[in-house]
Amino acid sequence: MSSKLTRANRAGWLMAFPGVALMTVFIIVPFFLAFAFSLTNQRLASPYATEYVGLKNYTDLLGLAVFTLEPERDDRGAIRRDEAGEIEYPRLRKFTRNNPDYPHLQGKREWFSWQSGDRRTVVLASDVVFMRALVNTLTFVLVVAPVQAGLALGLALLINQKLRGINVFRTIYFMPVVVSIVVVSLLWQFIYSPGDGLLNNVLGWLSFGTFRGVDWLGNPDTALPSIMAMSIWQGVGFHMVIWLAGLQNISPTLYEAGEIEGASKWQTFRFITWPGLRNTAVLILIVITMQAFALFAQIDVMTNGGPLDSTQVLVFQAVERGYGKQDISGGSTISVILFVIVLTISLIQRFLTRER
């Protein structure tokens, strides 16, 4: 039975069909499948039947425990120290492996720990790699979102002047956006290359040869910052264009009114430009945050999550597990967690930046 709506617009529905069908198959269905798979032990290819496992996948990923280790003491109650003078503690695995007294630590591994007095407090995670990925992703977002948005605004303000040849700069800044992220990642691998990479060479030249080359992507301390820098460079042009659109929406007479009142450059920005960019700022903040959470290609091309998991991120982990390890349910679970995080942050941002 066809309703009036479908009969009247048959041609329209027909034309919409290919797009709607593709989006259904590749976006809407997988979205709901991810929720479903995350509650099962589904594997990519397996002879065994899929079973419902409840929230096990989530507890396997998110399980955390805090455990305090008392120092080992000798018969007289004195603290034992090793040859270097460090306090000796019992081995963690005594508690985490098949210890009926500590069922909640079963299978967990050390994530990080700190010393307070004689005691050592250990934070254990069921899935340390996932936790690293989560922390790295959040760090990436926290650094990239404000820096990229700020730089993009700065560029937009520079580009928004009426100068001869300003379009050339506009094109140059926008160029990295047009180039595929995979190509950009490959190029930056050369720039970051440890031996005679461009960056090391330039730094060496600028410091008259006193700078000693760094293996930017091979060092756990510099790998993530390097990827951040490159990602900011790649995406800044896109956000510049959005800022630019916002800037050009501000009525020029407002600036003229400011000029007549004698507003300085900073006052003009503070009282006219920035308030006029409010809606653009909300949009950019949300878009950058979502893009930053989706970080994948750079990692996949440049570091594969290494070295020492220093560049593990959520999307990379989801793909790695789902396809690399054929653990579709694990990958789906990470996707769902990521979805919840991004949704929550977007809602918080919407709330904080709402019209008052």
Next chain:
Amino acid sequence: MADVKLKGLRKSYGSVDVIKGVDIEIKDGEFVVFVGPSGCGKSTLLRMISGLETISGGTLEIGSRVVNKVPASERGIAMVFQSYAIFPHMTVRENIAFGLTIAKVPKAEKDAKVAEAARILQMEHLLDRRPSQLSGGQRQRVAIGRAITRNPEVFLFDEPLSNLDAALRLDMRMEIGRLHRSLGATMIYVTHDQVEAMTLADKIVVLKDGLVQQIGTPMELYHRPENLFVAGFLGAPSMNFFDVDIAMTDAATARVASQVVAEFEAPVWREGVGKGAKATLGIRPQDLRPVAEGGILSGTVNLIERLGTETVVDVRLADGHRVLVSLNEDRVFEPGESIQLAFDPGKAHLFAPASEQDLQAVQNAT
């Protein structure tokens, strides 16, 4: 308070001259209106006075100080824009106080000045609203309030009422007139609306193509327009023009006639009139009246518009020439009816013969 002097003021964009040497003297406390058709350069001229546009040539004096290179904020002017230019994210109070905030004026003084401006404009009750909650007229009032707090020597208005509907425009026009009387400041006002010009101005400057056509009081311009353009631009409906043959009788009068205009004697006072055998005759629609016989013009009624207080009759003469008659009473005519028109010869305007270009300009402007 200050007078404003424009001496040979010019503005060019590359090779295009927009203002081609304008001389105007504005006395302290005067209300001067720049009028002209769109593109005549009146807004550009105002923006040059304000400092928003650079000056390509000539000198501009405000209060006997040459300000050609002085930044807008130091010229002692305040400007009210057609689009209001009030800040949407600020309350009315913050908008009015904007200049004072920029100048870091202490809060007590700021509050006092805002209260004073609000009192003058009778908008104390609106101070905590945002622009989006205001009507067009109220928004323009905010913009005027911001101008008042600057305590300027010269107020500049750039078509301030053009975005308002007709009823509000009347109110705001009176308001601006009242403001001028109470503040006594020099005001320069740009408009293309001749009613605003006629009602507000002490002095009107008529501009066309970047040149001053005439400067004078509204009544001088209306009764003694110096050229065809001014004559055609001011007054509604627009003045009727005819080509006539001329035979001088003495220095002050001329006998004129044409195929459709019966011979009569018209006053001559404009330069260039009577040099040749041709002239252009202008008669205001309000100066024509229908007569039973012996009229100077005769034709048939084509269209009538009855406005209640006024009847506008569109008459076609024998040669197809169109004449508008405006009667300040409600009268009925039948289309096709023959009609004879007479006028007081003293009200006739004789101009030097009009070129096709002059007439085109007059038609485009009105």
